[in-house]
Amino acid sequence: MRALVWAKVLETDPSASVRPPAESEAAHTRKAALSAATFKTLLALPQQQHPHDPGLAARDQLLLLLGGQLGLRAAELVGLDVDDLELTLGYLTVRGKGRKVRQVPLTARMVLALKRWLMLRAALNAVSPALLLSLSHGVAGGCGGVNYPVYITYGGLPWPRTRAGAMQPAGLGGHQGACTGSCC
Template sequence: MTDAEAPLGSAFGEDVRRFEDYLTRERNRSAHTVRAYRKDLELFLLHAARSGVSALAGLELRHFRAWLGALDEAGLSRSTIARRAASVRSFMDWAVREELIPVNPALRLRAPKRNSALPAVLSQSQAGALLDGLDESTRQGDPYELQRRAMLELLYATGVRVGELVGLDIDDVDTDRRTLVVLGKGSKERTVPYGVPAAHALDDWLRRGRPQWASDRSGPALFLGRRGGRIDQRTVRTQVKGALDALGDSAARGPHALRHTAATHLLDGGADLRAVQELLGHSSLATTQLYTHVSVDRLRRSYEQAHPRA
């Protein structure tokens, strides 16, 4: 039980649990997303409880505004505040549909717009340096290095999310066609191709690395932790961050930077926007279009550096 959950008691706790069930069963949200909603709601409802509110019907617009003001004073980013506001609005919309309250008091809530900063990406030379530098480390057959290389190659080659990567099973890999079957957001499957360098790294891991760590706990998991169970997201994030930090000349950090990089390099190379959307598993083309802005931004910098009349 979290610090935020305990003071809520029966006043809000059952409503939050029912909302979680709705997100899981009807909206098909991932466990990670549901946890994020719950955390946001617990923080808001604890704030409301400390203001004397004991039931949903007692919530007013002023309570929401006061909470967002407190978040802003605490120095949270605009993106975080916007996300938390969206979580609370969704919860209140659900409460109206469930007839727990007659109207949504957060309907007129205005949160700050999310930061519009473009994602940090690697240049093609940086991506090459990152991945080519892993070849030497795998010569001795260390399973840690073999797996790290395979994961980094696949993250860059396919643009998959880290959660999708750790969820892969051996049977999800078609080595003949060089494709992965990926289970994405909303439990939607998609087939993603990967290239020859990733194929070599994956083959090395499966032949020389995975057998060293495989155990009764491994099941069909493609990537493993040192004790033989399926690798977790935190471990992957740590390993990717370490590899990117070692480059020393990039603001790109973590697995999502490789997803951004894969999409940007595909578009730089002339890939169709719809194809990139399908590859990344975006439900909206507008999300994919962000990467066209990244590509244009890179083009503009190159132009200003090289053209005599820029």
């Protein structure tokens, strides 16, 4: 309407005094958390999806635990490095929005999941410092093997996308292979 007043189509803005209704609750209180049963079902997915690949199952379950139990954002998850772990003292260093760094305490369950993944990860002889790795073994046009960070989409975790809309791991420099999810 202001544009119509500016263009002199209208003399006054008839909607100038109209305000949208205020929400009685803050946005964070309107969002429902996953129920314990739903989270338990979600944690069972990696074993169901990869019954014959304990590496994939362990990595994917760890990803879900890090996001669901510790509340890490997707960008924080994929930005984790092995050096961010302090299992002896029971915390994880997380770099978040605005380059903020925080230390997140680890539960006993999380420490066990991390230790399991680290044992499996060590067997991969991975060069990347990233905690979570793709296990594609160099699928052509895929994520590029065990030296790239992982990007999966269990439970609605978002895939980073290129400007063209193709799914692609972020932060990998010149890596241009589009990942369909089947390679990870």
